[in-house]
Amino acid sequence: CCPRRIRRILDKNIKFHRMCAYMIVLMTLIHYFAHSFNVDFFTSAYTSKILRKRLVARLIQIGNAPNETYLNPIRSNVFSVGAVFLLTGGWTGVIITLSLFFMVTSSVEFIRRSYFEVFWFTHHLFIVFYGFLVVHGISMQVRGQTAASLLVHDPKRCSLINPALWPQNNCPTPVFAGSAPMTWKWVIAPMVLYVIERIIRLVRFNQQVEILKVIKHPSRVIEIQMRKKGFNAEVGQYVFIMCPQLSQLEWHPFTLTSAPEEDYCSVHVRIVGDWTTGLSKVLGADESGNEVLPSWKMPKLAIDGPFGTASEDVFNYPVAICVGSGIGVTPFASLLKSVWYKNLNPEHEMVLKKVYFFWICPETHAFEWFGDLLAYLERQLAEIGRQDLIEYHIYLTRGWDHKQAKTIYAHEEDSRDVITGLEQKTNYGRPNWDEIFSKTAQSHPNTHVGVFFCGVAALSAKLHKMSNKHSGSGVSFHYNKENF
Amino acid sequence: MWANETALLGSSVLSIGGIIGIMGGLLKNFMFWLPIGIYGLIFGIILVILEYPRGRKNKGNTAERRFQSCTATLLTKLPFVDNYYFRAIAYFIVCIPSAIIVPTLLGSVFVIIGSGIYLGAACHNEKWAPVSARTEVRSQSADVTQPPSRPPPRLPQNVNNPNQI
Numbered sequence: 289c290c291p292r293r294i295r296r297i298l299d300k301n302i303k304f305h306r307m308c309a310y311m312i313v314l315m316t317l318i319h320y321f322a323h324s325f326n327v328d329f330f331t332s333a334y335t336s337k338i339l340r341k342r343l344v345a346r347l348i349q350i351g352n353a354p355n356e357t358y359l360n361p362i363r364s365n366v367f368s369v370g371a372v373f374l375l376t377g378g379w380t381g382v383i384i385t386l387s388l389f390f391m392v393t394s395s396v397e398f399i400r401r402s403y404f405e406v407f408w409f410t411h412h413l414f415i416v417f418y419g420f421l422v423v424h425g426i427s428m429q430v431r432g433q434t435a436a437s438l439l440v441h442d443p444k445r446c447s448l449i450n451p452a453l454w455p456q457n458n459c460p461t462p463v464f465a466g467s468a469p470m471t472w473k474w475v476i477a478p479m480v481l482y483v484i485e486r487i488i489r490l491v492r493f494n495q496q497v498e499i500l501k502v503i504k505h506p507s508r509v510i511e512i513q514m515r516k517k518g519f520n521a522e523v524g525q526y527v528f529i530m531c532p533q534l535s536q537l538e539w540h541p542f543t544l545t546s547a548p549e550e551d552y553c554s555v556h557v558r559i560v561g562d563w564t565t566g567l568s569k570v571l572g573a574d575e576s577g578n579e580v581l582p583s584w585k586m587p588k589l590a591i592d593g594p595f596g597t598a599s600e601d602v603f604n605y606p607v608a609i610c611v612g613s614g615i616g617v618t619p620f621a622s623l624l625k626s627v628w629y630k631n632l633n634p635e636h637e638m639v640l641k642k643v644y645f646f647w648i649c650p651e652t653h654a655f656e657w658f659g660d661l662l663a664y665l666e667r668q669l670a671e672i673g674r675q676d677l678i679e680y681h682i683y684l685t686r687g688w689d690h691k692q693a694k695t696i697y698a699h700e701e702d703s704r705d706v707i708t709g710l711e712q713k714t715n716y717g718r719p720n721w722d723e724i725f726s727k728t729a730q731s732h733p734n735t736h737v738g739v740f741f742c743g744v745a746a747l748s749a750k751l752h753k754m755s756n757k758h759s760g761s762g763v764s765f766h767y768n769k770e771n772f
Numbered sequence: 773m774w775a776n777e778t779a780l781l782g783s784s785v786l787s788i789g790g791i792i793g794i795m796g797g798l799l800k801n802f803m804f805w806l807p808i809g810i811y812g813l814i815f816g817i818i819l820v821i822l823e824y825p826r827g828r829k830n831k832g833n834t835a836e837r838r839f840q841s842c843t844a845t846l847l848t849k850l851p852f853v854d855n856y857y858f859r860a861i862a863y864f865i866v867c868i869p870s871a872i873i874v875p876t877l878l879g880s881v882f883v884i885i886g887s888g889i890y891l892g893a894a895c896h897n898e899k900w901a902p903v904s905a906r907t908e909v910r911s912q913s914a915d916v917t918q919p920p921s922r923p924p925p926r927l928p929q930n931v932n933n934p935n936q937i
Contacts, residue, residue, distance in 0.1 A: 317785070321792045324874035328802055368874055382881075389882055393777040398826070398835055406774055 292601060296768060299598045303619055313392055314384060327371050334365035342664025346451035349462060357464045361429040376427035380420045387420075390607070398409025402628040408538075418479060437463035489539075493530065493590040499583065500552050502571045505657040508559040510573045511545070512550045516591055521548055523626045524619040524770070528592040529555065534566045539592060543618040547626035551592075556618060556657060568627040598768035599623055600739060603630075605638050605738030605766070609728060611646040611751060613743030617658055619770060620645060620742070624678060628665055631674060643678045644728065646719060648747070650686035682714045721750065725758040725765070734762040775856070775893050779863065779886030780823040786870065786879025793875045799881065806875050810874035815866050819883065821846070822853060827900040834903045844902050851853030854901065856894035863887035 333348050351358025362371050372378040393399075394410040433443065446459035454461070495516060503511040521527075521544050528539040540563060542555040559568050568574045572581035599619045602608050612620045624645065630638055649655060662680060669675050696716075728737060739755050741748050748769050755765035773798035793809020796802040831849050852858040864887045867880035 294878065317788065320878055321789070321875055323878075324792070325802075328796075328805075332775075332801060369872060369877055372874060372877065386881075386885075389778070389781065389885070393781050394774060396777055399774060399777060402829060402832070403773065466917050705913060 291526060292604060292766075295601065296598070299768060299770070309392070309395070313388065314548040316388060320381070320385065323377075323381075327375070330360050330362040331366060331368040331371045333360060334362070343447055346454075346637060350464070357734055358579075359431055359462075359464045361431070363425070376430050377424055380424045380448070383420045384417055384424065387417040391417070400659075418475060421470070422475065425467075425469035425471065428468060429465045431466040434463050434465045480706070482598055489528075489592045492592050495590075497589045497591050499571070499586045499589065502573050502581075503574050507653055507656060509556055509657055510559065510568055510571065511554055511556050511657065512571065512589075513546070513554040514589065514591070515552050516680060519553060519591070519594075521553060521594040522596060522600045523548060523602065523623050525594035525596050525622075526619075527555070527594050529551075530565055530592070531563075531570065531587055532590070533570055533587045534563060538563055539590075540564075541595075543622070544594065545618055545621040545625075547622055547629050549626060549629035556621070558615070570638070575605050597770045599742070599770055601768060602643075602738060602740055603638065606639055606735050607642050607644075607728070607732050607737045608640060609644045609646070609724075609739045609765075611648065611739070611741045611743070611747070613648040613741075613747050614650070616741070616743030616770070617647055617649070618742075620647075620740075621658060621661055624661070624665055627678065628668060631672070631677060642732075645678060645680040646683065646724075647680065648683045648685060648719065648743070651684060681719070683719050684714055684716055685718055721754045722758075725754050729758050729760070729763045729765075732763060737763060737765050739765050739767045740770070741768070773827070775859075775886050775889035776823055776826060778889055779819065779859075779883055782879055782886050783816050783823055784820030784879075785816075785882055786812050786867075786876060787820060789876035789879040790814070790870075791818050793873055796875065799806050801857075805875065808870055808873045808876060812870040812879065815870065816879060819863070819866070822859075825901065827854075828903045830898075837902050840903075844865025847900070848902050856890045856898055860887040860891035860894060863890070908916070 333344050348737060349359045350356050351360070351363070356562045361375055366374060372382065391413055394403075394407045394501060400407045428666060433441070434615045441459050441462045443462070445665070446454060446457070449457050449459060495518075500515055501511075501513040503513070504509060524543070526541050526543045528541050530536075530539045542557060545554055545556050546552060546554040557564055557567065559565055565574075570587040572585075597619065599610075599622075602610070602623055610620050610623065612618075624643070627638075627640065647658070666675070667676065739751060741751050752767045755767040759765045787906025790811070791810050793805040793812055795809075797804070801868030821843055824837060825840045825847055826834060826837055847853055852862075859886050863883050867883045867887075870876040871880040871884075
C-alpha cells in the first residue's frame with residue numbers, strides 16, 4: 289500500500305520507541321523540577337514571613353468560605369514534601385515517576401542482554417504509567433482566574449490595592465478554576481490500538497496450532513513445523529511463540545524459516561536458555577527421549593503474528609544483496625526458499641532477477657542446517673538451469689588453526705568445498721565490501737539494488753555507509769536493516 | 773546488577789536535584805533549599821563515582837561501561853564498598869537528609885530504592901568484584917608435535933579381525 293520509502297521508515301520502530309523514551313525522561317525531569325518550585329510556593333504561602341504580604345494572605349484564604357473557589361490547592365500549613373503527597377498531581381506523579389524509573393533502569397542494554405526477564409516484566413509497568421498519567425491532572429490543581437472573573441476583577445489593578453478594601457474598589461472576589469486534564473487526548477489513540485493488539489493476541493492464543501514435525505538438527509537446533517488455520521506469512525517475517533506448559537507469560541520471537549509457498553510454517557529454535565531447553569523437552573526432542581511422541585502428547589503452542597520486517601520488500605527490487613551475519617541468517621532461509629518457489633512458477637514474472645547472498649559467521653557451527661539448505665537449493669537450481677539466480681558467498685571469519693589450514697589446502701582442487709559441501713568455495717576472513725559493491729554497481733547499471741542485512745550492529749553501520757558511498761549515477765543502493 | 777543501574781540513575785538525578793536546589797536556594801524565598809542542595813550535589817557526585825564501575829557478573833563476560841577502569845581502581849582500594857550490605861545501609865542513611873526538600877526528594881527516593889535492591893542482592897550473597905580482562909578464546913587445535921598416546925577408536929568388527937592392520 290505505502291510507497292517503499294515510507295515503509296522503510298517503519299523499520300526503525302524500535303529506534304523511534306527509544307527516542308520517545310528519552311524525550312519522556314527528559315520532560316519528566318524538567319516537569320518535576322519545575323513543579324518542585326510550584327509546590328514550595330504553595331506551601332510557603334502559609335509561613336509567617338510570607339503571610340505578612342497581605343495579598344498572598346488574602347489569596348490563600350479565598351476558597352474557605354462557601355461559594356468560593358480556591359487558588360491554592362494546599363489548604364493548610366503543611367511541610368512541602370508532605371504537600372507532594374497531598375496533591376493529587378503529586379502522588380499520581382510519584383507513582384508515574386517510579387514506574388518510569390523502574391522501566392528506564394531495566395531497559396539498558398546490559399540488563400536486557402543478561403537479565404531479560406527483569407527488563408520484560410518491569411517494562412509492563414507502562415500500564416501503571418499510562419493509567420496514572422491519564423488521571424494525573426484530574427483534580428485540576430493548576431489554577432487561574434476564569435475569563436469571566438477577569439472581566440470584573442482586573443488583577444493588575446487590584447493587586448496593588450489592600451485586599452481588605454477590595455469590595456469598595458470594584459474588585460469583587462476573584463473566581464478561580466483549574467484547567468482540565470489534556471493528556472488523555474494525546475494518548476487515547478495509541479492506548480486503544482495497543483489494547484486491540486493484546487486482544488488479538490488473546491484470540492490467537494486460543495487458536496489451535498498443530499505441530500506437524502519436530503526435527504533435530506546438529507548443534508542443538510530444533511526445527512518445529514506447524515500449521516495453523518488462516519495463517520499466512522510473507523517472506524522473512526517472524527512470530528511470537530508461547531508454550532503455556534512452560535510459562536504463561538513468555539512470548540518469544542522467532543523468525544519463520546519456511547517460505548510462504550509451503551503449506552506449513554517452520555521455525556528453527558536454537559537451544560540456549562531455560563525456555564528453549566524446556567521447549568525441547570516438552571517436544572520430546574531432548575537427549576532422554578528417543579521415541580517419537582504421538583501428536584496428542586505434543587504440548588499446546590500459541591503463535592502470535594506474523595510480524596513484518598525489512599526483508600519483506602526484497603521482491604520489489606530487481607537486484608538484491610542479502611547479508612546475514614551469525615544468527616541473522618535465519619530470515620534469509622525463508623527468503624531463498626521463496627525465491628526458488630517463485631521461480632518454479634513460470635508465468636509469474638518476478639521483478640527480482642538476481643540475489644547476491646553473503647553469509648558471514650565466525651564458524652558454521654550451529655548453522656549446519658542452513659548449509660544443508662543451501663546445498664539443496666544449489667542442486668535444485670542446477671536442475672532447472674538457473675544457477676545464476678542466486679549467487680552466494682560464505683565467509684568464515686574466526687580464522688583457522690594450522691590443522692584446518694592443512695585440510696583446506698589439501699582439498700583446494702576439489703569441486704566441492706570441504707567444509708560446507710557446496711560448489712561455491714568458502715572464503716576465509718572478512719569480505720571486502722568496497723570491491724563487492726563496486727563490482728555490483730558495474731554489473732547492474734541503472735538499477736535499484738536493495739541491500740538487506742540482519743546481524744551485528746557494527747557490520748550494519750559499515751554496510752549502510754557502503755550503500756551510500758556506492759550509490760551514484762544510475763545505480764542506487766537502498767539499505768534495509770532487520771532488527772533482532 | 774540492577775541495583776547498580778538504579779543507584780547510578782538515582783544518584784545522577786540526586787546531583788541534578790542538588791543543582792536545582794542550589795539555584796533555587798539563591799532565591800530569597802527558598803533559602804532553605806541551599807544547604808540541602810549543596811549536600812545533594814556533593815553526595816550525588818560521590819555516589820555516581822562509586823556506582824559507575826560495573827561489578828563482574830557471576831558467569832559470562834561483563835560489558836564494562838566506558839572509562840570505567842578509572843574509578844574501578846579507586847573502588848578496589850576503598851574498604852567497604854564491595855559489600856552490598858554496607859552499600860544498602862550507607863545509601864539509605866545518606867539519602868534521608870536530602871529527602872526533606874522537594875527537588876532532591878526524587879533523587880533520594882531513587883537511591884533508597886537502589887539501596888533496597890542492594891539489600892536484596894546482599895541477602896543473596898552477591899558482592900562487587902572488579903571486572904577482569906576478557907578471557908582469551910581457547911585455542912581448539914590439538915598439539916600436533918607429540919605422537920598420539922592412545923590408538924584411535926576402532927569399530928567392533930575391526931577389533932575382532934586380526935588380519936586388518
